[in-house]
Amino acid sequence: MSESRPPIKIYTLEEIEEVASSSTFAVSLVDAIQSGFAAFSRGEFNAGVIQTLGAPPMAPFVADCPNYAAQTCVKSGYITGSEYYVIKVASGGNPHENSGLVQLYSQRTGKLAVLLLDDGLLTEIRTAAAGALAAKMFAPTLKATDSVGMLGSGIQARFQLRYLAHVTDCRNVLVWGRTEEKVNKYKRDMEAEGWQVQTTNDPQRLLRCPLIVTTTSAREPILKLDGDTERLNCHINCIGADATGKMELDPMLVAASDLLVADSKKQTRERGEFEEAISRGLVSLDQVVEIGNVNTDGEASSSPSKRFSIFDTSGVAVQDCVVAEMVMKALATNATG
Amino acid sequence: MSESRPPIKIYTLEEIEEVASSSTFAVSLVDAIQSGFAAFSRGEFNAGVIQTLGAPPMAPFVADCPNYAAQTCVKSGYITGSEYYVIKVASGGNPHENSGLVQLYSQRTGKLAVLLLDDGLLTEIRTAAAGALAAKMFAPTLKATDSVGMLGSGIQARFQLRYLAHVTDCRNVLVWGRTEEKVNKYKRDMEAEGWQVQTTNDPQRLLRCPLIVTTTSAREPILKLDGDTERLNCHINCIGADATGKMELDPMLVAASDLLVADSKKQTRERGEFEEAISRGLVSLDQVVEIGNVNTDGEASSSPSKRFSIFDTSGVAVQDCVVAEMVMKALATNATG
Incomplete structure (x- = not known):
């Protein structure tokens, strides 16, 4: 296994939980989700088609337990003119609970900038917001x-x-x-x-x-x-x-x-x-x-x-973009603060 | 920025280049791609719809140079019954050259297992193969x-x-x-x-x-x-x-x-x-x-x-699955060998 640190910012679930659990963060997120929905309804959000894996007509994933109905969803998009585009992978329904990650790429350079190893947490909180x-x-x-x-x-x-x-x-x-x-x-x-x-x-x-x-x-x-x-x-x-x-x-x-x-x-x-x-x-x-x-x-x-x-x-993926950018900025502020 | 190491295997471009540049690897990859195409044509490959971002009818990405025509493609899929499903992000056409990464998730547990920070390299070599x-x-x-x-x-x-x-x-x-x-x-x-x-x-x-x-x-x-x-x-x-x-x-x-x-x-x-x-x-x-x-x-x-x-x-995404699994196994062998 590699020990070297890749040239991008990678944050663990624990780090994400820390910044996302504050009351200030939650209140700001509700407002930001509202602005995101407004941008979406003005047609300023660009959403990719939703990729669903592990669901019909595809073969089910290999299961290690009965009644297994895992599926994975990839939602992607970006607000026109914003700094990043976001690709979110969320897998659920399997016996090992949620998994997944959120990726932020620079719209300007195309480069992967930040990986949030959130295991589905950001989907839970943007839905709650x-x-x-x-x-x-x-x-x-x-x-x-x-x-x-x-x-x-x-x-x-x-x-x-x-x-x-x-x-x-x-x-x-x-x-x-x-x-x-x-x-x-x-x-x-x-x-x-x-x-x-x-x-x-x-x-x-x-x-x-x-x-x-x-x-x-x-x-x-x-x-x-x-x-x-x-x-x-x-x-x-x-x-x-x-x-x-x-x-x-x-x-x-x-x-x-x-x-x-x-x-x-x-x-x-x-x-x-x-x-x-x-x-x-x-x-x-x-x-x-x-x-x-x-x-x-x-x-x-x-x-x-x-x-x-x-x-x-x-x-909708605009929620994923909004929460990802907020978490990323909170983590960056934490690191320099 | 986080210094902590996430509980998944993450490999850098340099590490991937090292294992992928050997002649043995290349010869095996050509054979493996052939087997992959055969599985695909037998209907044993499950491909997600291709997500394309930054291309019409979407807004273009924010550009920092003229004649900028970047776009990003997300291809996903899995061979029925194999160990992993693969999600590949490849961005290209921007002035900063290729970017992207390849993600391998366990079909059995749904958990993210390996991230290959390949910046588009694996797409180049599976296409060449x-x-x-x-x-x-x-x-x-x-x-x-x-x-x-x-x-x-x-x-x-x-x-x-x-x-x-x-x-x-x-x-x-x-x-x-x-x-x-x-x-x-x-x-x-x-x-x-x-x-x-x-x-x-x-x-x-x-x-x-x-x-x-x-x-x-x-x-x-x-x-x-x-x-x-x-x-x-x-x-x-x-x-x-x-x-x-x-x-x-x-x-x-x-x-x-x-x-x-x-x-x-x-x-x-x-x-x-x-x-x-x-x-x-x-x-x-x-x-x-x-x-x-x-x-x-x-x-x-x-x-x-x-x-x-x-x-x-x-x-087709079966090529991405084949090359990702081969690189992952070569890297794991390197680490333990």
């Missing part, structure tokens, strides 16, 4: 005495709360998960981080919360439209459904919404929570607003007629 | 007293000769290039490497050589079909045209060929030397044979009726 941003914009009435409804109890369900803590005083969460053991672990972990956690066996109960966050990898609806939900007054952040065929919401629930927001209109037609509702003709793509086109004062959500809104995010 | 393989298969009559006709005098024109030296005794080359100064430099450099180099101002003269190699980035035909070429008895390796719109051969010359071979039938329809001839209806895709489907004894070329053959390569 998008959730926090949407909560700020579309659930501004969330009070300290309310509860956040959380569907799922995995890694992203943790990151969503961590980032929400930067945009709301609310510290109560009502969680539903498929596996009792995982839900109990989630309760212990998040209580250790300052949250009051209640659990429920009935996912429909989450719909009484003013903000609901969905983070599972379900392929069948979990949250349904029933009698109760006709009086819905809430905002749902849909995080889990990031690939074609995945869904957590009943398409009828999507159709009942007063405001549909997505990170990318193009992407929301092909993957995510609105895919099924659009293909069934229950809603039209024209009804969907891109978050980057919503006024920053949240006017779309404060209108009395918009009492039930949904934000669907499957993740 | 494909050229040497095709010369061995389709120009077996090339004698020591013959000359190789070389169109272009850039980096790949050098690598092509270096790899040809492993499959033929011929050490004479007749070179044509657009810029006299570059051609003279090429002559000096390759003579220092043991070649007898003649230059010509007339590209058509190359067609008198039994083996011609084209390595320019031309977008208009340079080699034409004229009276002389009706008596053609040669093989042409087309290396330069690797993107839609690039071409070095007159489509009529392509149509005059007795044997058309490509690395990938799918790719040769969209990019490379046969693209224009196919779209004009001068040849049909059905006439094109994949190199991985040609018998290894070169029978297709030794038939008297196949006196004028063309091999078109725009590069």
